[in-house]
Structure formats: structure tokens, C-alpha cells
Amino acid sequence: MSNENLYYDLLHAYALGCLDQKDLNILNEYLDTGGEFFWQELGEYQNLAALLPSILNIEAPGIELKDKVARKLYRIRNEKRAKAPEEKPNAVISEEQKEAPAQNDEKLSNLFSRTRVLIKEKESHQHITEQQHVKETEETLKPVEEKDFEPVITKERFPEIVEIKQEDIKDIKSMDESFSDSFSTGEMEIDTGGITENKYIPPKEENESKPYRLHGIEEREKVTKSKGTGAIILSIILFLIAAAAITYIYTKITSEASVYKSGLQKLDNRVKDLSSQLAGSQEIQKLLQSKNVKIMNFSGTNLNSSGFGKIILNPETGKGYIQLNGMPQLPSNQAYQVWTIINKKFVSLAVINPADGINFYPIVLPEINDKVKLTFLVSEEPSTGSSKPSKNIYLTGTME
């Protein structure tokens, strides 16, 4: 039946209280006819919707509000008396509903047909505080004498309330006295103990009306916060790892770079040497191509019979080159010095260290007569040079 489906589709929104006006009118009209309907299911969803507020952070109204309600009712009573006689109550209570609270609990546990077990489980594991609240509620609703209702406010009995000062109690009682008129029977006293009935009061906190909050979702916020903290810690760890990796890579690159740098330096030096040698070779080549060039060969002495060398000289310019071969290696503080004899005096031409790796050493002779025979010596001297040759002569030669 399409109508059944239609009404069934309206059931959930009806229970929640969010039916559109048109649909609400349709459903109300149908329900008023008493026709067949999904009553059991409707009842379950109505109970379900009514349970939603139970999970909110309960906040008790102020004490003065009770007084306000009393005044309003007092005003209505007067208006009512002025208008019509009192209506007799027509509520009918079945025998079942008159049963003791304990038996009622069993009936209530049939909620959703499954909650009986739940309530029994709950009762067996109920928190002490909830038990105290339940007991307190039952105690305050015990049969009370019509007169002289004096609530005993003690901290033990109502541990969760804010301390009520004696002055406040006196003030409340004075308000109480001002509303001594009753509605029908007895006196309607402002029961200061009533505020302590608010067993649902948690430690006083603000009722935050957070948008899109069906309950005090502090737990959800805690989870979110913890998740956020964990994410932050993880981010920090990852950052440290990345920093360590970058540092390692940088160090490695730097060390390799320094190696390459030193290698480059060596190559650079070598290039310079080769360049100077090349320049020297070019000079020698040029020298050899000049018109008047003299070449003299050195001969080894008793100290160095295998040694030899030569001098290539341009007598016009006095510039030339000397080359030594087969010379013994000298200590680091010694060197070979090249001499010539001019006007019976020894003239130093060069201090040579063969370890330098230089093949041709440049020399410059002072102005000489081209036709004079020149004698050349190569002796061992200190590396800083000497003013005259020592006795250790390794090579000799004569240029004519």
C-alpha cells in the first residue's frame, strides 16, 4: 500500500520533530482517524529522540526560577478561579502504573525490547555516585508531613551542590513566607532542598552551546587534540631525521669537494709548471735560432764522473740556459751553484736544486768580451748560495 509507505516515510521525521508543515498536517490527520499505523516503531523513535538531551552536560536553573514558576502558577490560579470552577481530574491510572518503583524499573527496562539486559548490567556495575543520586532522589520524594517541611541540607546528603550559606537559606525562607498561599491543599513551600534534587549537576561548568554538538563532545575533542599532538610529535621527528640526513649529505659533499679542490690545485700547479717550462722551451728555441749561439758541454769530475750538462748562451745578450744531468741528489740544505771566472774572480750565475724538476735554468752573464775563453764550474754549496765555490766541484767546462 502506497499510503502505508508514505506514512512510514514520515514516521522518523515526525518522531524527531522536523516534519514539513504539509507532511505534518497529513500525518496528524491520519493519526487522528486512529487508522493502522506503525505505532510500536513510532514509540521507539519518539523515545529515541527524547533520549538525545540526556547526554547533554546538564545545567540546573537558578534558584530564583523556581520562585518565578511559582508566581506564574499563582497568577494562573487566580485567573482560573475568576473564570471557571475547578475541573476534576480525569486521569486514570492503571494498576500496573501504581506498582512500586522497583517493579516499574523492570517494565521500563523493556525499552527497545533489548534494554532489560542493559539495565540489569548497568545496575550491577552502577557507579557509587549514581547510586547515591538515586537514593537521594528517592529519599527526597519520601512521604513528607504536610506541615513543617524542613529540608535537612547537609554536605553529606547533597555533596555535589555549591555550598549554601546560611544567609542564603534565610533569604529563601523569607521568599517562601511571602508565597504562603496554596493552590489547593497545604502550603507550597519553596523547598531549598529542591536545588539539591539536581542530582544531574556536574561540577559547575558552563553549558556551552556549541554549534553542531549533540552532546559534550569533550571526549571527541580530547581525541582530536591527542591526534594533533601525535601529528606534531611525528612531524618533529621527521624534521630531525631530515635535518640529520641533510647534514650528513652536506658533510660528505663538502669533503669530496675539498678533495676535488686539492686535486684541482695540484693540477693547476702542474699546469703552471708546464706553462713555465713551455715558456722556457720557447725561449731556448728562440735562443737556438739566434745567429750567434754558443753551446758548451760540462764534464764530470772525480766527485761525479757520470754527471754531465750543457750551457746554451747568446754572447751578445749574455742570456742563456744551463742544463744538468746525472747529478747526485743533495741533502735538502744543499744545492748546486754555477760559477764562471771573469777577471780571475768567481762570479755566481745560478743556484740550482735539481729536485725542483726544472730542466733548463736561465742564467745571465755580465758583459763579457766575446772572444775571451770562459770557464764554468758547478759546485755543491749551501742551498742559500755561497760567495765563492767550495772544494766539491762536480762539473767543469770551458766555452771558447
Added chain:
Amino acid sequence: MALNIPSTDIELMQRVVAYDSKALEALYNRYSPILYTLIKKIVTDQNAAEEVLSDVFVIIWRKANLFDFSTGNVYTWVITLTRNKAVDFFKRYQNSSEVKPYDEAYENKFILPKLSHTIDQLDIKTALHIKENVESALNRLTDAQQYVIYLGYYEGLTQKEIAERLNIPLPTVKSKIKIALSNLKENLVKGNDNVE
């Protein structure tokens, strides 16, 4: 002769019908915190919440005789009445053009709840007992499902208004509400099974 103040909700209501002020006071003491919290959740303003709460108890005082005692469910009746009154107050405060004049007929039709006559009994003690399970069942819904329930129940939006707010088709909203409540009920029952 001592006046017995009844301890069950039903007996309190019966005495309220008989204009027993102490019974109403006991009912006030028992229900005012949860009702005040519910009202304040809807109207947000404290003064308005106090105004609505006092109106609720005036309605209870005046119309307790319209409560269907055969249901035995004072809790759902009071909670639903309070919710309807708070939403109505909020809409009037917003000067909604769709709100009808507030008179006796309007109150009887739109404020006083019509409970299913086969509804299970429920009182505030039981609601407190299973509060954690309800919360757990609610947490297991998706965010979208929780949101449509919030909009419908606490903001008092109709399905059409929810569709406009969320910019989704009306059939989708209807489906979401249906699924959300079904899942909530199922989660609550399953949660009970897990407890067992």
C-alpha cells in the same frame, strides 16, 4: 494525615492533574535540570531559557490532564513538550513568517506531544542509566547523520529547511534522517549486545 508524595513520574503526574502543587514541585525538582539544559541548547539565551522553562511547567500544570496515562511515559512526553515549546519560542523570536498565532488550539496541536499509545515506558532514571550507551550509539553515526539530527532536533529545522541549509535535495534529507535514526536505534541495541 501525612500527604504521600509519590515517587514515580506517573503518580506525580496524577497528582498534578489533581492540582497538587507539591507534586508539581517534585516534578520540577526532578526534571528542571534536564529541561533547562535542553531549552538552553535550543534558544541559547539564559533569560529566554528561563522564560521557556517556566512556560513549560505552566503548560504541564494546566494540561496534565491531556497526558495519555495509558502510555506510562512521562519522560518522553515532558521532554518532547519542552523541545516543541523551545523550538516554537525560538522561531517566534526569529519572527519566522511561518509561525501561526499561539492559542490554545495551536498549543494542543503543535506543542503537546502525541505519543504512540504503544510506546515503551521510560522515566528519567532509566534515561540516566542508559545515557552512556546513547552517547556511544550517537558517536558511531557519521558526522553527516549526526548533523541532520542536530539540525532537526535542536535547531527545529524542517526537512525542507535542512535541504536548503545543506544545499542538498529534499529526498536526500529525508533519507538521511531515516537512516540516521535507524542506525542510532540499531547502534543502541547493538551497544547493549556488546555490553552483554
